[in-house]
Amino acid sequence: MVMGSMMQDRLVRSCAVAATAIVLMFGAVSPVQARAPEGDFADLAERLLPAVVNISTTQTVQNRGITPEGMPQFPPGSPFEDFFKEFFERQQRGEGGNRPPRQVSSLGSGFIVDARGYVVTNNHVIADADQVRVILHDNTELEAKIIGRDPEVDIAVLKVEPKDRKLTAVNWTDSDKIRVGQWTLAIGNPFGLGGTVTAGIVSARGRDINAGRYDDFIQTDASINKGNSGGPLFDKEGNVIGINTAIFSQSGGSIGIGFAVPANLARPVVQQLIEFGRTKRGWLGVQIQSVTDEMVEALGLQQARGALVAKVVPGGPAQKAGIDSGDVVVSFDGKAIASTNALTRSVAETPVGKTVNVEIMRKGKKQTVKATLGELEAAMASAKTENSQKADAARPRAGRNETELADLGVRIAPLTKELRQKHDIKDDVKGVVITDVENDGPAAKRDVRVGDVIIEMAQSEIRNTDDAVEMLKALKDAKRKVALLQIQRAGEPRFVPVPLKS
Structure with missing residues (x-):
């Protein structure tokens, strides 16, 4: 994913890159990197490189000729009109018309989280792929099976059969404990070059880049480029603190602003995909909205913080716990809630069936209730489809009942x-x-x-x-x-x- 200014910058997935475009990207701007003392990361990189893999995908693309609807439109009598008309008619006769389907390859990164052969990468790296292969550090290629994927957090889990070899796995760490300014190490497959190590620091935490409702990215200046997607971001002890997913760029290359899904958000998703093949997120059963400065007085609050409950789902966990519309959730399971995103993430990360304390403000008074979470996916599957909103009606004339x-x-x-x-x-x-x-x-x-x-x-x-x-x-x-x-x-x-x- 790449993010930038109005004219040239764009937000795209950072890392599935066509193999044929590798050479063209070498002219990308290189960032100025903070440097550790010489040799500081050598032993660490040597230990971690075997756990990082390259992901190669193949997708079949249909080549269809130009249809009448797809032809450019020109003024009547234009010479281009005759040219494209003749070109289209030749296609219809089979002269240079539809070509057979072609295979398109793309590259990304991943890392081994279990020596049995489980590999983590970004969902966008393997999306729409017909075939996925994992290339180990020693260039061994293995066919990969997609175990599960989660587009919401952009994570996918693959499975390879190591056969007679022993795989090297890495460990997660508590990403909530990382501090801005601490060293980070990124390892991946930029532009298809293979295992590449870059170093930097944690530039910021809790970044919301409008990629989804669970945005909570770690920002780093460790160089991340196209092809790095799905690769790990390590702390100085060699533990995974995040999954490299996006970059902010004006050129398509790294300028030192990269984003990683934090380990604490990724780890439960990975565990659920391995165990169930899908996610099982916690569900509170509320519709929430932000608390604005104008609402503070009316809600009896001191400041615009928390998540305002706009609707409570009948029969859901919140209703059973006694939560009502108009309540403001200020703490969930011991975590302070500053915004709607914070509550959404906290609920999603909580195991289904767990009973938690929920602190609410109701008409200026704080209360604590206990809620037992349901499963979001099950609730969504059973929910009835709402009727589409109709266009606003025209204003009626004032009547005696108004x-x-x-x-x-x-x-x-x-x-x-x-x-x-x-x-x-x-x-x-x-x-x-x-x-x-x-x-x-x-x-x-x-x-x-x-x-x-x-x-x-x-x-x-x-x-x-x-x-x-x-x-x-x-x-x-x-x-x-x-x-x-x-x-x-x-x-x-x-x-x-x-x-x-x-």
Whole structure:
């Protein structure tokens, strides 16, 4: 994966690289590397190199001729129009038309985690491959079987049969204990050159590069290039602290900004893939959103931290534990929760069936509940498919059943059968529906729309229009500046802080 600026930089997977492109990449910019004392890593590299492997994949690509839909469009009478028309007709006659499928090879890296033959790499290294081969440090080639893969964290596990040879395996370490500035060693297969060792330091931790919901990358300046994907990032003791996965680059080559999936996120995934052939992530059964500065006062918090529960899945672990919408999760299983990503990762890393302490803030008061986690994959498999969100309905004219909430810039109405049908609102949804939104009003600026249902205001249930009017008056009397609404749109609830008009 490569990440960069608007003009040239791009975020791509760093390491599956076509073998034919190897020579072309030698002109990539080389980073300035921090250097350890001479010979500092020699013994370590000698010990670790046998555990790092090259991954070679082969994929069949179909070569199809140009179709009429794929032909360039030119103005009528253009000479190019006749040229491409003649070219297409020749293809249809079989003169230079469809060619037979061709084999495309690509290269990546991996490392042995079990002497029985289990190899870890990135999922994108072996994605869509028809054949996968593992090349050991002594150039021995072995056919590899894909045991399991996890696109969410970009990890795959392969299995090779070592036959009469003994394989060298490496150990994981606690990546939570690594410190910014400590030495790192990366070993991999850049540009198909084979076992290559580079050194650097941990540049940062907890990087979110928008690769997925479990982003928690270790950043390093150890040189990582295309072909390094799936290779290990070691600490100075030779333990695996991460899996090299992405680079930030303007040229496609290393500029000293690489990213590795941390060991603590990767290790349980690898163990599950080996044991079950798939992942079994923990599941709490909540829909969450970030706590913004505007929500702090309304939620009774001191600062914008934690994960706000927008929805609790009926019958899920959170509901059984007593967690409710509007609660803010501030700690999970002894770990402080600063953001939604932190809670998502912590829950996913926790074993299915484990009972954990969950600290929540509810209306300004801290509580601790116990939740027994379910399995995310099983919950997703059994969940019913939600209906697609329909386009926003046109604004209706004000009627006698509508009530104006001028301080929010909206009109509301009771949930009648006609309004439920018009806005596709299910019968079990309670609250009041928004029938009009004032242009440039407070609610409009927070993306509140016609058809949204207000189900709570200031964490109090809204059953009818009178409830909404009374709660809004209470907020004004208390000199509150923001009304925290819980709205439901297309079956999905979320909290929206709406400033009150002065």
